[in-house]
Amino acid sequence: MPPSEPDRRSAVVMAATQGLGRACAHALAEAGHRLTVCGRDPARLDEAVRELSAHGTAVAGERADVSQAEQVERLVAGAVERFGRLDVLVVNAGGPPPGDFGDVGPEQWDAAYRLTLRSAVTAIGAALPAMRAGGFGRIVVIGSSSVRRPLGGLVLSNVFRPALAGLVKSLAVDLAAEGITVNMVSPGRIDTERVRALDARTAERTGGTAAQVRAASERSIPAGRYGRPEELAAAVRFLASEEAGYLTGQSLLVDGGLVPTLP
Numbered sequence: 201m202p203p204s205e206p207d208r209r210s211a212v213v214m215a216a217t218q219g220l221g222r223a224c225a226h227a228l229a230e231a232g233h234r235l236t237v238c239g240r241d242p243a244r245l246d247e248a249v250r251e252l253s254a255h256g257t258a259v260a261g262e263r264a265d266v267s268q269a270e271q272v273e274r275l276v277a278g279a280v281e282r283f284g285r286l287d288v289l290v291v292n293a294g295g296p297p298p299g300d301f302g303d304v305g306p307e308q309w310d311a312a313y314r315l316t317l318r319s320a321v322t323a324i325g326a327a328l329p330a331m332r333a334g335g336f337g338r339i340v341v342i343g344s345s346s347v348r349r350p351l352g353g354l355v356l357s358n359v360f361r362p363a364l365a366g367l368v369k370s371l372a373v374d375l376a377a378e379g380i381t382v383n384m385v386s387p388g389r390i391d392t393e394r395v396r397a398l399d400a401r402t403a404e405r406t407g408g409t410a411a412q413v414r415a416a417s418e419r420s421i422p423a424g425r426y427g428r429p430e431e432l433a434a435a436v437r438f439l440a441s442e443e444a445g446y447l448t449g450q451s452l453l454v455d456g457g458l459v460p461t462l463p
């Protein structure tokens with residue numbers, strides 16, 4: 201028998217109007233969670249809410265820029281108020297802009313901190329009281345393969361994602377006794393708008409085409425292809441489940457074998 205509405209778990213998925221966040225929202229909706237999702241673009245947000253609602257679970261869309269702390273606090277508070285509980289938080293954000301050290305000035309460093317690291321700190325801080333009250337919590341942070349190996353031309357990601365990994369490990373230890381798990385799922389190269397834009401940028405710089413860049417990139421992946429967003433979302437869905445309760449502080453790569461480092 202499906203759970204009654206107050207018994208249904210509630211999940212917040214940040215930055216979920218396309219790409220990985222949206223795929224995670226689909227996976228959690230399929231698993232029966234009531235959802236609160238956010239993004240900045242109102243048209244994309246409406247479309248995502250419409251599409252997610254087809255799973256038959258309650259879905260709320262909030263317009264929020266996750267680099268703005270008060271908007272993140274409002275997003276999480278709204279979810280708790282709307283559904284009376286918060287069980288799952290998927291921490292996600294848009295990617296920081298590409299660039300090497302010499303391309304990035306103080307303003308970009310500050311903006312990347314607010315987008316990638318502070319958004320996570322704020323969202324988790326806002327979510328914890330409701331998770332503690334329910335004696336259950338699943339926090340899953342979307343990272344990047346840069347947590348294991350720095351990526352060329354993405355210095356902001358290379359600096360702030362490992363910081364997120366440190367946050368995940370610290371919190372996992374602090375929260376394990378309260379039934380709250382904290383894990384990280386990191387994409388290698390998953391086929392989304394972000395990856396297509398990065399490929400197009402590389403093509404512009406190297407004088408090739410985006411298709412050539414992609415083909416070369418796929419040759420470097422042992423699986424021989426880019427991943428699909430739902431392949432990453434499947435890992436997030438499992439980590440958000442009841443069954444994953446003894447799994448915390450882990451950092452999982454979903455990368456088709458791309459990064460050959462030990463954990």
Ligand SMILES: NC(=O)c1ccc[n+]([C@@H]2O[C@H](COP(=O)([O-])OP(=O)(O)OC[C@H]3O[C@@H](n4cnc5c(N)ncnc54)[C@H](OP(=O)(O)O)[C@@H]3O)[C@@H](O)[C@H]2O)c1
Binds near residue numbers: 214238266295391
């Ligand atoms: N795809 C990959 O293979 C890959 C690899 C490594 C790391 N990542 C990281 O994983 C995250 C998600 O990537 P993706 O590939 O799904 O990116 P994407 O296709 O560009 O989608 C980003 C999503 O985040 C939303 N968003 C962006 N900035 C936001 C903000 N400030 N506040 C609220 N929502 C925001 C976008 O909607 P709006 O623009 O409407 O706000 C959109 O829904 C990024 O941080 C990316 O760097 C991805």
